Amino acid sequence: xxxxxxxxxxxxxxxxxxxxxxxxxxxxxxxxxxxxxxxxxxxxxxxxxxxxxxxxxxxxxxxxxxxxxxxxxxxxxxxxxxxxxxxxxxxxxxxxxxxxxxxxxxxxxxxxxxxxxxxxxxxxxxxxxxxxxxxxxxxxxxxxxxxxxxxxxxxxxxxxxxxxxxxxxxxxxxxxxxxxxxxxxxxxxxxxxxxxxxxxxxxxxxxxxxxxxxxxxxxxxxxxxxxxxxxxxxxxxxxxxxxxxxxxxxxxxxxxxxxxxxxxxxxxxxxxxxxxxxxxxxxxxxxxxxxxxxxxxxxxxxxxxxxxxxxxxxxxxxxxxxxxxxxxxxxxxxxxxxxxxxxxxxxxxxxxxxxxxxxxxxxxxxxxxxxxxxxxxxxxxxxx
Numbered sequence: 001x002x003x004x005x006x007x008x009x010x011x012x013x014x015x016x017x018x019x020x021x022x023x024x025x026x027x028x029x030x031x032x033x034x035x036x037x038x039x040x041x042x043x044x045x046x047x048x049x050x051x052x053x054x055x056x057x058x059x060x061x062x063x064x065x066x067x068x069x070x071x072x073x074x075x076x077x078x079x080x081x082x083x084x085x086x087x088x089x090x091x092x093x094x095x096x097x098x099x100x101x102x103x104x105x106x107x108x109x110x111x112x113x114x115x116x117x118x119x120x121x122x123x124x125x126x127x128x129x130x131x132x133x134x135x136x137x138x139x140x141x142x143x144x145x146x147x148x149x150x151x152x153x154x155x156x157x158x159x160x161x162x163x164x165x166x167x168x169x170x171x172x173x174x175x176x177x178x179x180x181x182x183x184x185x186x187x188x189x190x191x192x193x194x195x196x197x198x199x200x201x202x203x204x205x206x207x208x209x210x211x212x213x214x215x216x217x218x219x220x221x222x223x224x225x226x227x228x229x230x231x232x233x234x235x236x237x238x239x240x241x242x243x244x245x246x247x248x249x250x251x252x253x254x255x256x257x258x259x260x261x262x263x264x265x266x267x268x269x270x271x272x273x274x275x276x277x278x279x280x281x282x283x284x285x286x287x288x289x290x291x292x293x294x295x296x297x298x299x300x301x302x303x304x305x306x307x308x309x310x311x312x313x314x315x316x317x318x319x320x321x322x323x324x325x326x327x328x329x330x331x332x333x334x335x336x337x338x339x340x341x342x343x344x345x346x347x348x349x350x351x352x353x354x355x356x357x358x359x360x361x362x363x364x365x366x367x368x369x370x371x372x373x374x375x376x377x378x379x380x381x382x383x384x
Contacts, residue, residue, distance in 0.1 A: 002360045009356035014348060016337050019326045019359075020319050022181040023369040025298075029316035030184055030323050031173045032295030036287040037317070038166030041159045043084040048093065048156030052149050056204050057124060057131065057142065085282035089155075095233040097151045099258055102229030104154055104200070107218045108147050117143040120204075120211050127207060150213050153202040158226045161198070165191035170292070181323065188327035196223035196331070227328065235325055236358060238263035241278045265321045266362040270314035280317075284310040287317070318366045329355050 012019060020026055047067055054068050055061040063070055065078065065086050077083055100108075107113055121142050124131040134141055169187050172178045178187055200222060202214035214220055240263050245253040255261060268280070288310055291299075295316075299309045333351055335344035 005364065006353070006356040006360040009359055010349070010352045013326075013329060013352040013355060014337065016330075018181045018185050019322050020181055020367050021369045026319060026369055027173075027179075027181050027184065028295060028298055030181060030320045031170055031178065032292050032298075033287065033313060033316040033320050034166040035170035035292050036290040036295070036313075037320070038163045038170065039290040040084060040283065040286045041163035041166070044086065044089040045156045045159040045163055047084075047086055048089060048152050048159070052153035052156065052202065053204065056149055056206075057120075057128075057145060059130065059134075059145075084286050088279040088283040089159075091239070091279040092230075092234050093148075093152050093155050095237065095239050096155060096230060097148055098239070099229075099233040099237050099261075101232045103220055103225030104151070104214075104229055107214070107220060107225075108150060110218075112215075112218070113147075113150075113213075114143065116211060116213060116215075117146050120146060120206065120213075123206055123209060123211075146213065149204075150202055154200050154214070154220075154226050155230070157200055158222065158230055161191070161195045161222060165195075185323050185327045185330065188324055189331040192223060192227060192327060192331045196221065198222040200226055223331070228332070231325060231328055234264055235266050235321055236264040237261040238265065238268065241280075243278070262361065265318060266325065266359065268318070268363070270311050270318070280314065281310075284313045284317070287313055315366065318363060322366060325359075 009019070020030065047065060050067045051061065051064050055064050058064075065083075066074060121131065121135055125135060131142065165188065168191065169178065169184060172187060173184070178184050198221065199216065200214060200220040201212070201216060203210055203212045205211075220226070237258065238261060240247075240254055247254065265280075291313075299312045300306060303309075303312050329352075334347040335341070337348060339345060339348070
């Protein structure tokens with residue numbers, strides 16, 4: 001079955017067709033949920049970038065969600081849950097840090113980065129007694145903390161681009177310039193390609209001294225060094241949520257190899273339980289508060305209406321993430337799909353085959369429209 005699924009997916013990709021069925025309902029869901037997600041990502045981006053600056057080497061960042069603007073009213077809203085929840089952002093950051101793929105992670109393993117870490121720690125030891133205590137006791141702790149801050153900043157920069165891109169997509173849809181799922185995927189692809197070469201840099205100022213944590217010399221770029229590792233870590237691998245599987249090694253419910261993880265957004269079951277340990281639940285809550293009116297009304301007339309709106313958002317979000325993945329695949333084909341050169345066609349086939357294999361056991365049921373079974377309907381029944 002998986003071989004047949006992969007072959008069907010490869011055929012779709014090479015033909016330039018969308019993975020998600022191109023229907024009016026899917027277009028409404030994908031554009032609407034990305035519009036809401038863009039609002040959430042705007043807050044995520046600002047907070048992560050602020051954390052990387054204000055909370056640098058802070059061992060107890062208890063006020064990290066306030067962006068340096070703590071007020072009594074803001075604290076009250078925070079305690080009452082009247083805020084953007086940042087737990088999902090932290091889940092994604094930890095997934096990128098832990099899985100560690102791509103150019104960003106390669107630089108974080110480099111001698112140049114280690115030298116920067118040594119210089120930062122030596123500088124802070126002069127004025128910070130806690131650093132002076134921790135460094136000799138746990139010599140790997142502070143470099144790892146700096147590594148985490150660098151990942152936090154890079155993810156913030158990535159989400160800054162994606163927030164603006166999703167807002168632009170929604171605006172183009174409202175003006176009638178995006179009329180199909182295919183056009184939405186192309187719009188996302190064009191945005192990714194336009195930002196592909198944007199530099200990823202990160203510097204901190206400590207006591208009047210500037211340290212280039214991710215310097216220009218590292219030559220880190222948006223698409224290859226951050227966006228693609230993000231897809232690998234968050235869309236594909238992910239991390240199991242507490243309470244959904246057993247962490248007992250004897251149970252064997254979690255693979256022993258990180259590369260075999262299948263807990264990312266394209267594999268996950270819709271579990272917006274609002275329970276502890278399920279970060280996407282809080283993301284769905286945030287998106288629910290920022291839904292565009294058209295999508296809000298669509299949810300009220302489908303499923304169980306408001307009673308399961310967050311479950312419906314979760315399903316729509318998964319469809320949207322398939323579209324973003326589809327756009328990334330389109331944007332990274334080594335040659336135009338129209339090329340007739342044998343070498344180019346072979347390279348494109350290899351590219352499509354690799355992605356098709358990765359996606360063959362994902363939630364293919366998200367690709368079909370229940371009201372109009374599509375190309376994957378017969379296969380999705382066996383893998384959903």
